[in-house]
Amino acid sequence: MKLYGFPASPNTWKVRAVASYLNVPLDLEVVDLLKPRTPAYLAINPTGRTPTLVDGDFRLWESNAIIQYIAAKNGSALWPNDPQKRADITRWQCWQLAHWGAEACQPLTFQRFVKKMLNLGPPDQTAVAKAREAFNKDAAVLEAHLTRQKYLVGDALTLADFAVAAALLYAKQAELPLEPHGNVRAWLDRVLALPCWAETAPQMPAAA
Ligand SMILES: N[C@@H](CCC(=O)N[C@@H](CS)C(=O)NCC(=O)O)C(=O)O
The missing domain is CATH 3.40.30.10 (Glutaredoxin)
Structure with missing residues (x-):
């Protein structure tokens, strides 16, 4: 492929x-x-x-x-052959696309990290404030969910974890405000510790 x-x-x-x-x-x-x-x-x-x-x-x-x-x-357990689990994974993927990514993580990453990398000028503080508000609201939802379970769907790693964690790949560079969300940080550390992320990591140029 x-x-x-x-x-x-x-x-x-x-x-x-x-x-x-x-x-x-x-x-x-x-x-x-x-x-x-x-x-x-x-x-x-x-x-x-x-x-x-x-x-x-x-x-x-x-x-x-x-x-x-x-x-x-590939018949993987990341996408279990169970209608409720598939719907649950799809729910988190839809949430990631419409809210977590589009309204919170992406605008903050763009304003605080991508702009610096591409010399596109300073962050737009109005956009940052709006995205920060969305981030705090959605991160609280994730935090509450992860007090009850180790992964987003059921008790095992699924595609939902890959989708939602990917939006946080540049959390440090974009200073995404994860400090109040200990369960999210622990989950993210668990997911990003999988060797597959390092194996596929991009070669990043130094920040401008
Ligand atoms: N919802 C799409 C988003 C795709 C997307 O926006 N990709 C960006 C890179 S992260 C892109 O190609 N941007 C260039 C453009 O919009 O022309 C997905 O999950 O694949």
Whole structure:
């Protein structure tokens, strides 16, 4: 299978980490997000975003759909064959996409880390304040959930943990306010200690 992606982006890193965890080889083709997308890439993913998986004639974009596909194809317990567990994992993935990522982690990471890396000027403090408020609200939900269990769904690692943890991959660089959330920090340490994240880590240039 071929993965088109940008290794430093959490969405690509998440897919590569899941594949590595499952010992599934992925042939990586880097898409440089700093340049316009080529017509060839737009032909396989009309959104122009990354990542995109190509498996024979099958083309799939959206990272959470991609990790579901890779795990299902390999019969993995990360995507258990149980309707309630699958719905529960999907719930966390939807929450990650609509709220945790889009409203909280991504804007903070962009304002505080990506802008610095790409010399895009200082953080927009209005955007930071809005995202911080969303982060505090959603992190409290995660914290309460993780007082009751070790992983997000049931008592074992699933795709839900990969999806929600990936949004925190740059937590230190973006100074995401995790201090009040001890259970989230302990869970994140557990998930990110899996060798598959280090095995697929991007080569990062020094911050500007
Ligand atoms: N919901 C999508 C998000 C994809 C996405 O926004 N990817 C970013 C990199 S993290 C991208 O390609 N940005 C370039 C662009 O929007 O043109 C997923 O999970 O795959």
